[in-house]
Amino acid sequence: MADDDKKSEEMKANLDDLNIRVSAAREANEPKKARGLNEATTYGIATRLVAELVAGLLVGVLFGWYLDQLFDTKPWLMIIMVMLGAAAGIVNVMRAAKQLVPKRPDDEDDEKR
Protein backbone atom coordinates (compact mmCIF):
# COMPACT_ATOMS: atom_id res chain seq x y z
CA MET A 1 0.00 0.00 0.00
CA ALA A 2 2.69 2.49 1.08
CA ASP A 3 4.72 1.44 -1.87
CA ASP A 4 1.83 2.26 -4.20
CA ASP A 5 1.35 5.67 -2.60
CA LYS A 6 4.97 6.45 -3.03
CA LYS A 7 4.84 5.38 -6.63
CA SER A 8 1.80 7.52 -7.43
CA GLU A 9 3.36 10.47 -5.64
CA GLU A 10 6.48 10.08 -7.69
CA MET A 11 4.38 9.91 -10.83
CA LYS A 12 2.50 13.03 -9.82
CA ALA A 13 5.75 14.87 -9.25
CA ASN A 14 6.92 13.72 -12.63
CA LEU A 15 3.70 14.89 -14.27
CA ASP A 16 3.88 18.24 -12.53
CA ASP A 17 7.40 18.65 -13.73
CA LEU A 18 6.33 17.75 -17.26
CA ASN A 19 3.43 20.18 -17.03
CA ILE A 20 5.73 23.02 -16.08
CA ARG A 21 8.14 22.20 -18.86
CA VAL A 22 5.35 21.92 -21.45
CA SER A 23 3.79 25.24 -20.51
CA ALA A 24 7.21 26.90 -20.51
CA ALA A 25 7.87 25.55 -23.99
CA ARG A 26 4.43 26.71 -25.12
CA GLU A 27 5.00 30.20 -23.78
CA ALA A 28 8.37 30.38 -25.48
CA ASN A 29 6.79 29.45 -28.80
CA GLU A 30 3.56 31.40 -28.59
CA PRO A 31 4.54 35.05 -29.15
CA LYS A 32 6.50 34.21 -32.30
CA LYS A 33 3.65 32.25 -33.85
CA ALA A 34 0.99 34.82 -32.96
CA ARG A 35 3.05 37.65 -34.41
CA GLY A 36 3.48 35.90 -37.75
CA LEU A 37 -0.23 35.23 -37.99
CA ASN A 38 -1.09 38.79 -37.00
CA GLU A 39 1.15 40.25 -39.66
CA ALA A 40 -0.36 37.97 -42.27
CA THR A 41 -3.90 38.93 -41.37
CA THR A 42 -2.98 42.62 -41.20
CA TYR A 43 -1.75 42.43 -44.78
CA GLY A 44 -4.91 40.54 -45.73
CA ILE A 45 -7.11 43.15 -44.08
CA ALA A 46 -5.25 45.98 -45.80
CA THR A 47 -5.60 44.52 -49.29
CA ARG A 48 -9.20 43.63 -48.59
CA LEU A 49 -10.25 47.12 -47.54
CA VAL A 50 -8.41 48.82 -50.41
CA ALA A 51 -10.01 46.52 -52.98
CA GLU A 52 -13.48 47.15 -51.52
CA LEU A 53 -13.03 50.91 -51.74
CA VAL A 54 -11.73 50.87 -55.32
CA ALA A 55 -14.31 48.35 -56.53
CA GLY A 56 -17.27 50.52 -55.50
CA LEU A 57 -15.88 53.52 -57.34
CA LEU A 58 -15.02 51.39 -60.38
CA VAL A 59 -18.55 50.01 -60.65
CA GLY A 60 -19.90 53.56 -60.35
CA VAL A 61 -17.65 54.79 -63.16
CA LEU A 62 -18.45 51.84 -65.43
CA PHE A 63 -22.20 52.11 -64.94
CA GLY A 64 -22.20 55.89 -65.28
CA TRP A 65 -20.22 55.69 -68.50
CA TYR A 66 -22.44 52.94 -69.92
CA LEU A 67 -25.71 54.66 -68.99
CA ASP A 68 -24.45 57.96 -70.43
CA GLN A 69 -23.80 56.19 -73.72
CA LEU A 70 -27.20 54.54 -73.56
CA PHE A 71 -29.27 57.66 -72.83
CA ASP A 72 -26.92 60.19 -74.45
CA THR A 73 -26.80 62.29 -71.27
CA LYS A 74 -23.06 62.90 -71.06
CA PRO A 75 -21.75 63.66 -68.43
CA TRP A 76 -24.55 63.84 -65.88
CA LEU A 77 -25.21 60.20 -65.06
CA MET A 78 -21.48 59.61 -64.79
CA ILE A 79 -21.18 62.36 -62.18
CA ILE A 80 -24.08 60.97 -60.15
CA MET A 81 -22.88 57.38 -60.44
CA VAL A 82 -19.33 58.25 -59.42
CA MET A 83 -20.66 59.83 -56.24
CA LEU A 84 -22.91 56.86 -55.54
CA GLY A 85 -20.02 54.53 -56.34
CA ALA A 86 -17.72 56.31 -53.90
CA ALA A 87 -20.45 56.07 -51.28
CA ALA A 88 -20.87 52.36 -52.03
CA GLY A 89 -17.12 51.88 -51.69
CA ILE A 90 -17.15 53.54 -48.28
CA VAL A 91 -20.15 51.44 -47.23
CA ASN A 92 -18.22 48.34 -48.35
CA VAL A 93 -15.21 49.32 -46.28
CA MET A 94 -17.29 50.10 -43.19
CA ARG A 95 -19.04 46.74 -43.47
CA ALA A 96 -15.82 44.82 -44.03
CA ALA A 97 -14.22 46.60 -41.08
CA LYS A 98 -17.22 45.80 -38.90
CA GLN A 99 -16.94 42.11 -39.74
CA LEU A 100 -13.31 42.15 -38.67
CA VAL A 101 -14.00 43.51 -35.18
CA PRO A 102 -15.15 40.83 -32.73
CA LYS A 103 -18.75 41.46 -31.68
CA ARG A 104 -19.32 42.99 -28.24
CA PRO A 105 -22.52 42.52 -26.25
CA ASP A 106 -23.24 46.29 -26.10
CA ASP A 107 -23.26 46.61 -29.89
CA GLU A 108 -26.96 45.82 -30.21
CA ASP A 109 -27.91 48.78 -32.41
CA ASP A 110 -24.88 48.27 -34.64
CA GLU A 111 -26.28 44.96 -35.66
CA LYS A 112 -29.32 46.59 -37.25
CA ARG A 113 -26.89 48.94 -38.97
Place this chain on the structure above:
Amino acid sequence: MASPLEQFTVKTWGAPLEIAGYDVSFTNSAAAMVATFIVIALFVTMGMRKRALVPGRWQTSVEMCYEFIAKMLGDAAGPEGRKYFPFVFSLFMFVLAANLIGMVPWIHAFTFTSHIAVTFAMAFFVFIGVTIIGFMTHGLKFFGFFVPEGAPWYLLLILVPIEIISYLSRPISLSVRLFANMVAGHTMLKVFGGFVVSLGALGGIFAASAFLPFAFIVALTGLELLVACLQAYVFAMLTCLYLNDALHMH
Protein backbone atom coordinates in the same frame (compact mmCIF):
# COMPACT_ATOMS: atom_id res chain seq x y z
CA MET B 1 16.87 43.24 -70.80
CA ALA B 2 13.46 41.60 -70.94
CA SER B 3 10.55 43.62 -69.64
CA PRO B 4 9.44 42.62 -66.14
CA LEU B 5 5.93 42.25 -67.54
CA GLU B 6 7.01 39.73 -70.16
CA GLN B 7 6.32 36.86 -67.76
CA PHE B 8 2.59 37.56 -68.08
CA THR B 9 2.38 37.07 -71.86
CA VAL B 10 0.01 34.37 -72.96
CA LYS B 11 1.72 32.20 -75.57
CA THR B 12 0.13 29.59 -77.78
CA TRP B 13 1.39 26.06 -77.41
CA GLY B 14 1.19 23.96 -80.55
CA ALA B 15 -1.13 24.67 -83.45
CA PRO B 16 -3.57 27.59 -83.14
CA LEU B 17 -7.18 26.41 -82.88
CA GLU B 18 -10.33 28.31 -83.65
CA ILE B 19 -13.95 27.42 -82.91
CA ALA B 20 -16.75 29.66 -84.23
CA GLY B 21 -14.42 32.63 -84.53
CA TYR B 22 -13.01 32.25 -81.01
CA ASP B 23 -9.36 31.55 -80.40
CA VAL B 24 -9.28 28.36 -78.33
CA SER B 25 -5.61 27.46 -78.78
CA PHE B 26 -3.87 25.66 -75.97
CA THR B 27 -1.80 28.32 -74.20
CA ASN B 28 0.76 28.40 -71.44
CA SER B 29 -2.06 29.69 -69.25
CA ALA B 30 -4.16 26.62 -70.01
CA ALA B 31 -1.12 24.41 -69.43
CA ALA B 32 -0.62 25.99 -66.01
CA MET B 33 -4.28 25.31 -65.19
CA VAL B 34 -3.95 21.67 -66.23
CA ALA B 35 -0.78 21.39 -64.13
CA THR B 36 -2.61 22.94 -61.17
CA PHE B 37 -5.48 20.50 -61.56
CA ILE B 38 -3.13 17.50 -61.75
CA VAL B 39 -1.16 18.66 -58.70
CA ILE B 40 -4.33 19.06 -56.62
CA ALA B 41 -5.80 15.75 -57.78
CA LEU B 42 -2.58 13.89 -56.98
CA PHE B 43 -2.12 15.69 -53.67
CA VAL B 44 -5.60 14.85 -52.42
CA THR B 45 -6.15 11.36 -53.88
CA MET B 46 -2.65 10.03 -53.21
CA GLY B 47 -2.65 11.57 -49.75
CA MET B 48 -5.94 9.90 -48.83
CA ARG B 49 -5.15 6.57 -50.55
CA LYS B 50 -4.27 4.73 -47.34
CA ARG B 51 -7.16 6.21 -45.31
CA ALA B 52 -5.21 5.43 -42.16
CA LEU B 53 -6.86 5.97 -38.80
CA VAL B 54 -3.60 7.46 -37.61
CA PRO B 55 -2.65 9.64 -40.58
CA GLY B 56 0.85 9.99 -41.93
CA ARG B 57 2.38 13.34 -42.86
CA TRP B 58 0.82 13.53 -46.31
CA GLN B 59 -2.62 12.47 -45.16
CA THR B 60 -2.40 14.95 -42.28
CA SER B 61 -1.72 17.82 -44.67
CA VAL B 62 -4.72 16.86 -46.82
CA GLU B 63 -6.89 16.62 -43.71
CA MET B 64 -5.59 19.98 -42.53
CA CYS B 65 -6.72 21.61 -45.76
CA TYR B 66 -10.11 19.94 -45.41
CA GLU B 67 -10.60 20.97 -41.80
CA PHE B 68 -9.36 24.49 -42.42
CA ILE B 69 -11.99 25.09 -45.10
CA ALA B 70 -14.71 23.19 -43.25
CA LYS B 71 -14.15 25.33 -40.14
CA MET B 72 -14.04 28.55 -42.14
CA LEU B 73 -17.26 27.70 -43.96
CA GLY B 74 -18.96 26.63 -40.73
CA ASP B 75 -17.93 29.82 -38.94
CA ALA B 76 -18.90 32.12 -41.78
CA ALA B 77 -22.03 30.54 -43.27
CA GLY B 78 -23.33 28.26 -40.52
CA PRO B 79 -24.56 24.66 -40.93
CA GLU B 80 -26.69 25.58 -43.98
CA GLY B 81 -23.53 26.44 -45.86
CA ARG B 82 -22.11 22.96 -45.48
CA LYS B 83 -23.55 21.64 -48.73
CA TYR B 84 -21.45 24.16 -50.66
CA PHE B 85 -18.26 22.78 -49.12
CA PRO B 86 -17.07 20.98 -52.29
CA PHE B 87 -17.24 24.20 -54.27
CA VAL B 88 -15.44 26.35 -51.71
CA PHE B 89 -12.81 23.66 -51.15
CA SER B 90 -12.14 23.32 -54.90
CA LEU B 91 -11.95 27.07 -55.28
CA PHE B 92 -9.50 27.44 -52.40
CA MET B 93 -7.28 24.59 -53.53
CA PHE B 94 -7.30 25.81 -57.13
CA VAL B 95 -6.26 29.36 -56.26
CA LEU B 96 -3.76 28.19 -53.65
CA ALA B 97 -2.10 25.65 -55.95
CA ALA B 98 -2.09 28.12 -58.83
CA ASN B 99 -0.39 30.80 -56.72
CA LEU B 100 2.15 28.38 -55.32
CA ILE B 101 2.98 26.77 -58.67
CA GLY B 102 3.42 30.30 -60.03
CA MET B 103 6.10 30.85 -57.39
CA VAL B 104 8.25 27.98 -58.69
CA PRO B 105 10.96 29.48 -60.90
CA TRP B 106 10.86 27.08 -63.84
CA ILE B 107 11.30 27.81 -67.52
CA HIS B 108 7.62 28.04 -68.47
CA ALA B 109 6.67 29.81 -65.24
CA PHE B 110 3.21 31.27 -65.55
CA THR B 111 0.84 32.40 -62.84
CA PHE B 112 -2.61 32.42 -64.35
CA THR B 113 -4.10 34.10 -61.26
CA SER B 114 -2.16 37.19 -62.41
CA HIS B 115 -4.67 37.59 -65.24
CA ILE B 116 -7.83 39.57 -64.58
CA ALA B 117 -9.66 37.44 -67.17
CA VAL B 118 -9.10 34.35 -65.01
CA THR B 119 -9.75 35.90 -61.60
CA PHE B 120 -12.79 37.80 -62.86
CA ALA B 121 -14.24 34.64 -64.41
CA MET B 122 -13.92 32.89 -61.04
CA ALA B 123 -15.28 35.85 -59.08
CA PHE B 124 -18.16 36.33 -61.50
CA PHE B 125 -19.06 32.65 -61.24
CA VAL B 126 -19.11 32.99 -57.45
CA PHE B 127 -21.22 36.16 -57.73
CA ILE B 128 -23.81 34.62 -60.09
CA GLY B 129 -23.93 31.41 -58.07
CA VAL B 130 -24.40 33.23 -54.77
CA THR B 131 -27.14 35.44 -56.26
CA ILE B 132 -28.98 32.37 -57.58
CA ILE B 133 -28.66 30.69 -54.15
CA GLY B 134 -30.03 33.86 -52.56
CA PHE B 135 -33.09 33.91 -54.80
CA MET B 136 -33.58 30.15 -54.37
CA THR B 137 -33.60 30.36 -50.57
CA HIS B 138 -35.54 33.60 -50.15
CA GLY B 139 -37.46 34.01 -53.41
CA LEU B 140 -38.34 37.59 -54.24
CA LYS B 141 -37.71 38.57 -50.61
CA PHE B 142 -34.04 38.57 -51.55
CA PHE B 143 -34.61 42.02 -53.08
CA GLY B 144 -35.04 43.18 -49.48
CA PHE B 145 -31.29 42.74 -49.24
CA PHE B 146 -30.98 46.07 -51.07
CA VAL B 147 -33.40 47.94 -48.83
CA PRO B 148 -31.88 48.97 -45.49
CA GLU B 149 -34.29 48.53 -42.59
CA GLY B 150 -35.79 51.52 -40.84
CA ALA B 151 -34.71 54.18 -43.32
CA PRO B 152 -37.25 56.86 -44.33
CA TRP B 153 -38.46 56.67 -47.95
CA TYR B 154 -36.63 59.76 -49.20
CA LEU B 155 -33.32 58.30 -48.04
CA LEU B 156 -34.10 55.03 -49.81
CA LEU B 157 -33.81 56.93 -53.10
CA ILE B 158 -30.08 57.25 -52.39
CA LEU B 159 -29.50 54.18 -50.24
CA VAL B 160 -30.95 51.59 -52.62
CA PRO B 161 -28.66 52.54 -55.54
CA ILE B 162 -25.71 52.55 -53.13
CA GLU B 163 -26.64 49.09 -51.90
CA ILE B 164 -26.99 47.83 -55.47
CA ILE B 165 -23.61 49.26 -56.49
CA SER B 166 -22.10 47.83 -53.33
CA TYR B 167 -23.49 44.40 -54.25
CA LEU B 168 -22.31 44.65 -57.85
CA SER B 169 -18.82 45.66 -56.73
CA ARG B 170 -18.30 42.29 -55.08
CA PRO B 171 -16.98 40.35 -58.06
CA ILE B 172 -14.76 43.32 -58.94
CA SER B 173 -13.17 43.63 -55.53
CA LEU B 174 -12.80 39.85 -55.32
CA SER B 175 -11.03 39.56 -58.67
CA VAL B 176 -9.00 42.77 -58.58
CA ARG B 177 -7.50 41.91 -55.20
CA LEU B 178 -6.15 38.53 -56.27
CA PHE B 179 -5.01 39.78 -59.68
CA ALA B 180 -3.32 42.94 -58.35
CA ASN B 181 -1.50 41.07 -55.59
CA MET B 182 -0.11 38.47 -57.96
CA VAL B 183 0.90 40.98 -60.65
CA ALA B 184 2.55 43.35 -58.15
CA GLY B 185 4.52 40.58 -56.43
CA HIS B 186 5.76 38.88 -59.57
CA THR B 187 6.68 42.17 -61.26
CA MET B 188 8.64 43.25 -58.21
CA LEU B 189 10.55 39.95 -58.14
CA LYS B 190 11.38 40.33 -61.81
CA VAL B 191 12.48 43.96 -61.45
CA PHE B 192 14.89 43.13 -58.65
CA GLY B 193 16.06 40.08 -60.59
CA GLY B 194 16.88 42.50 -63.41
CA PHE B 195 18.93 44.62 -60.99
CA VAL B 196 21.01 41.60 -60.03
CA VAL B 197 21.74 40.75 -63.66
CA SER B 198 22.61 44.27 -64.80
CA LEU B 199 24.75 45.04 -61.74
CA GLY B 200 26.52 41.73 -62.14
CA ALA B 201 27.22 42.52 -65.81
CA LEU B 202 28.94 45.79 -64.86
CA GLY B 203 31.64 43.88 -62.96
CA GLY B 204 33.96 45.06 -60.18
CA ILE B 205 32.42 46.83 -57.20
CA PHE B 206 29.03 46.92 -58.94
CA ALA B 207 28.97 43.15 -59.19
CA ALA B 208 29.60 42.96 -55.43
CA SER B 209 26.74 45.33 -54.73
CA ALA B 210 24.42 43.01 -56.69
CA PHE B 211 24.26 41.12 -53.42
CA LEU B 212 21.83 43.74 -52.04
CA PRO B 213 19.00 43.25 -54.58
CA PHE B 214 19.64 39.52 -54.37
CA ALA B 215 19.12 39.53 -50.60
CA PHE B 216 15.98 41.56 -51.17
CA ILE B 217 14.66 38.95 -53.62
CA VAL B 218 15.14 36.24 -51.01
CA ALA B 219 13.10 38.23 -48.49
CA LEU B 220 10.52 39.11 -51.12
CA THR B 221 10.11 35.46 -52.12
CA GLY B 222 9.18 34.67 -48.54
CA LEU B 223 6.65 37.48 -48.53
CA GLU B 224 5.24 36.32 -51.86
CA LEU B 225 4.75 32.79 -50.55
CA LEU B 226 2.78 34.29 -47.70
CA VAL B 227 0.74 36.45 -50.07
CA ALA B 228 0.04 33.42 -52.29
CA CYS B 229 -1.51 31.52 -49.37
CA LEU B 230 -3.18 34.59 -47.90
CA GLN B 231 -4.92 35.62 -51.10
CA ALA B 232 -6.23 32.09 -51.65
CA TYR B 233 -7.56 32.24 -48.09
CA VAL B 234 -9.13 35.67 -48.60
CA PHE B 235 -10.77 34.54 -51.86
CA ALA B 236 -12.33 31.51 -50.19
CA MET B 237 -13.19 33.47 -47.04
CA LEU B 238 -15.11 36.12 -48.97
CA THR B 239 -16.91 33.43 -50.95
CA CYS B 240 -18.06 32.04 -47.60
CA LEU B 241 -19.19 35.47 -46.41
CA TYR B 242 -21.15 36.07 -49.62
CA LEU B 243 -22.73 32.64 -49.23
CA ASN B 244 -23.71 33.63 -45.71
CA ASP B 245 -25.34 36.81 -46.99
CA ALA B 246 -27.27 34.84 -49.59
CA LEU B 247 -28.39 32.19 -47.10
CA HIS B 248 -29.21 34.43 -44.13
CA MET B 249 -29.53 37.96 -45.58
CA HIS B 250 -27.36 39.95 -43.10
